[in-house]
Amino acid sequence: MTDFGRTTLPFCSFVLDGERHVGVGIGTQVLDAKAALPDHAALFADGSLDAFLASGPDTWQAVRDALLAHEPTEHLYDAQYLHEVGELVLPFTVADYVDFYASEHHATNVGTMFRPDGDALTPNWKHLPIGYHGRAGTVVTSGTTILRPNGQRRSPDGEITFGPSIKLDIEAELGFVVGVPSALGTPVPISEFDKHVFGVCLVNDWSARDIQAWEYVPLGPFLGKSFATSISPWIIPLAALTRARVDPPAQTPTPLPYLQTDEPWGLNLEFVITLNGIEISRPPFASMYWTGAQMLAHMTVNGASLRTGDLFASGTISGPETNQRGSLLELSWNGTEPISLADGTTRSFLENGDTVAISAVAHLDNGERLELGEVLGTIVSQP
């Protein structure tokens, strides 16, 4: 059970008496936003975050101020508006889903494994945040069962086979949720990042490495990713993370002007990945080479428009240490070094019945620690 404290104020969509409501996390409970904030009830009318996301930064702040202005003992948090956290559903309508590749350590690990004779990073990697579009329709909320996907793969001897993926993997990522749309043909400058992005969620971008390896040249990942992407049910406002902002790693070469800003949009977030309750990694988001603000500026520099509900994820978060890697591909070095779990078993990739939980905390500059929730999924076999 996540304890969100009093200042995080994350948003979710929860089920109450069979109906969908917008909720705000207060400690370990959930506040019914429409009931508790009558002045803003229209924003929460349909039980999704869509209207609130679209309302923009002034309204986001006004709602946050209203929530912060009251103590739990006062009217706002009368027991009638606070509920136990029950069923949480997908909190917003996902418009487009983009996945980036912003960790230098992850990209270096992958490049070293798959292109051992070449440069680990492709020539473009330090010039632009590489990204691609994923399948928005298969973004699911935490807890959704993940069916091991079928697909084509090529065996080491060159045979093409079909069946359940034998290299099913996780990718621990941070997702950015767009609230305010933009017009087609008008890039969003990097300075406008927090005018368009409301907040973040935790992402597990499930990946079938064997399917992906066979299909991805030349047009990129497709079925190796599109079967499911899980997100945490709680969307954390950027406003809650102001004191977690840090300078990102130095960037050499200096990126083009549209990717430059003096505003530090690195985030001091520590992820924890557990497999069946056993910790297997602790990726540090502060080590990411490209920031969310740079991703947004890049994604729109060609004039591509934003819609409310666009989700863009960071790509796998891997730190410099072996126990900071955000995928089993890296943790087991593509199966050549299976990891040992505290329960006596080993893993190269996911087995049926495995439950993966990815959680994160923000480390603030005043020493405080904010819990950010978790995204969880269990693998089941083909029927």
Add this chain to the structure above:
Amino acid sequence: MTDFGRTTLPFCSFVLDGERHVGVGIGTQVLDAKAALPDHAALFADGSLDAFLASGPDTWQAVRDALLAHEPTEHLYDAQYLHEVGELVLPFTVADYVDFYASEHHATNVGTMFRPDGDALTPNWKHLPIGYHGRAGTVVTSGTTILRPNGQRRSPDGEITFGPSIKLDIEAELGFVVGVPSALGTPVPISEFDKHVFGVCLVNDWSARDIQAWEYVPLGPFLGKSFATSISPWIIPLAALTRARVDPPAQTPTPLPYLQTDEPWGLNLEFVITLNGIEISRPPFASMYWTGAQMLAHMTVNGASLRTGDLFASGTISGPETNQRGSLLELSWNGTEPISLADGTTRSFLENGDTVAISAVAHLDNGERLELGEVLGTIVSQP
């Protein structure tokens, strides 16, 4: 002005007295579906095709039967329901957009240009229809102005520059429009293609080749494509194309069972591309290696779900002849052989002010010829 005849019965979304209505093309006019078909009015209530698409094959056929049962002189086509074609808008809410790469001639041309020392086709090409996700939010309707995108590109001497694309291109494609959704985890068998797909449209998948070339390794096309994809405003029901169905080219090696069917889903469609009114190519859809039914079966074989409004496009349609190529990249062989236009100018890629129109006709097995409309766009420079 397209003349759709009496049996094509394509659907659109048109503006009448400032409101959006669902329309059916009858000859060169448009029928107001809600007004003319009171028994089915609920399907057309919001002026988009969304509810009708979702209603499924029995309802699609019932509506088609109702439209076919009446002669233009009878009540159904009383002048009160027939209108001149005015403003046409995006006819449905695009859910996910997937772009395939299904023309062997196109893939061979591209491979020959960019990998002159290797095999033209990648090893996976004849085993699966290669595809990737594009940006659904920037799918626009015919006539929308196309702003030349800015972006990063690498010059031949290795310098990274930024500015308006200097290799702006077209891709003539056929798009398939999904009506009936499917459940996550349940593949759609190839035999169910026409239970889920309502119809087709014409697609111009604008491409900035210089941006794409620099960004696409290793995760595929992104900003080189995401600035705009134009579709024709008319969606042609598969039911209108029954007599245009043909066997696709023989496939060697035999694809895996999930990609096999005895139902011929090749389509004898002839595309025509004009640049500023001058014909530059005539791509034959019947030459496509992979069919729409195979694309759908592949796209869902990993359990990925479908939503109403999913759009998947064929990829560039190129035939075996030089005047059947569906992109300027191929027609000008990446700029090394500029094409000469009948107005005395030449082109390697698109210039500002150029208008591209892609139209198509279906050749039926009884010798009839059905017009399928067109998708049009004009390039404008950065402000």
